[in-house]
Amino acid sequence: MSDNIQTVTVLSKTTWTPNLFSFTVTRPDSFKFTAGQFVRLGVNPSQLSYYKQQTGEDASAADDSLDEDIFRAYSIVSSPFDEVLEFFSIVIPDGAFTSQLQHLEVGDELLLNTMPFGFLTLARYQKPEPKDLWLLATGTGLAPFLSMLEDLKTWEDYDHIVLAYSARSVAELAYIDKIKSLQEEFGSLVDDPAKFIFIPIVTREPLEGALTERLPKLLLEETLQQRAGIPLDVDSAHVMLCGNPDMVEDTKEALKTLGLVMNRRGEGNIAVENYW
Ligand SMILES: Cc1cc2nc3c(=O)[nH]c(=O)nc-3n(C[C@H](O)[C@H](O)[C@H](O)COP(=O)(O)OP(=O)(O)OC[C@H]3O[C@@H](n4cnc5c(N)ncnc54)[C@H](O)[C@@H]3O)c2cc1C
Ligand SMILES: NC(=O)c1ccc[n+]([C@@H]2O[C@H](COP(=O)([O-])OP(=O)(O)OC[C@H]3O[C@@H](n4cnc5c(N)ncnc54)[C@H](OP(=O)(O)O)[C@@H]3O)[C@@H](O)[C@H]2O)c1
Incomplete structure (x- = not known):
């Protein structure tokens, strides 16, 4: 795993509609950003509770294709002063990332590339x-x-x-x-x-x-x-x-x-x- 990638834990989830939800994750101490920037978030579906509950502890044993890290760009909703990081997500039913991310539960782990990007500041x-x-x-x-x-x-x-x-x-x-x-x-x-x-x-x-x-x-x-x-x-x-x-x-x-x-x-x- 790259030096920039850290594991973060889902702390809360808010469902707005079947196609829209928000969630908060832990914020690594060293992670700094400017309001308006985005990060790359990663999900490994085999690590989601949703699949573990369906297939037993090792979801990847049941389906190899679930065991891959998928990354997408996400703007940060929360302020640079907050202790947690918040994100606001669409669900694209056949989208590689969000069709998995929609199953997030509190306690699940995501990957965070701690290099912030973007000039919309x-x-x-x-x-x-x-x-x-x-x-x-x-x-x-x-x-x-x-x-x-x-x-x-x-x-x-x-x-x-x-x-x-x-x-x-x-x-x-x-x-x-x-x-x-x-x-x-x-x-x-x-x-x-x-x-x-x-x-x-x-x-x-x-x-x-x-x-x-x-x-x-x-x-x-x-x-x-x-x-x-x-x-x-x-x-x-x-x-x-x-x-x-x-x-x-x-x-x-x-x-x-x-x-x-x-x-x-x-x-x-x-x-x-x-x-x-
Ligand atoms: C700089 C940047 C910041 C981004 N920030 C966010 C964010 O904060 N929240 C977020 O939900 N997405 C954000 N995105 C989009 C995100 O990176 C993914 O595209 C999205 O999560 C869908 O991923 P997917 O693999 O499911 O579908 P993809 O294969 O990535 O996309 C499939 C199609 O879904 C549609 N689509 C993609 N993203 C959206 C969206 N956000 N709203 C409506 N339709 C969409 C488009 O038609 C796209 O062609 C951002 C993208 C960029 C480049
Ligand atoms: N029921 C569903 O199946 C459903 C519902 C919502 C979202 N989705 C999914 O979500 C995706 C779209 O998500 P979304 O609703 O957040 O995004 P969206 O299509 O970008 O719509 C959000 C807003 O942007 C406006 N808009 C779109 N094109 C514009 C333009 N050229 N100029 C100015 N305003 C524009 C829309 O107006 P208009 O209304 O005039 O387009 C709407 O008010 C779709 O890919 C779809 O898969 C599905």
């Missing part, structure tokens, strides 16, 4: 200066933004923080209570609690208070800016996109139409992360 912005932060996510792409919102510095650095989070259905809009509690907790610690503006988007069924169109359309028609109550400006906006690559591409184009530019070498508005 607020430190990448040098110009414009922090003023308005726009965090635009689809599905599990919410994960890195929750980590950023759990850092008081984010709340102190920006005048406005807009979180727009798009899911197909109401049930798939996970972490709503967490978002409310972040607003209460951190809002009470900064000069203007109203600086945080949460905009839920549910695209395939109605939800009172939520927008219903896709992000690029909401931006081009200025519905998102109106709901946020602030303009989206090349001189003040840091815009981060995370999740579905089609959303990232279409939203990037919409933002460019509005005059915003990609962030390169510290300068510019738009930073992105594609999940597949």
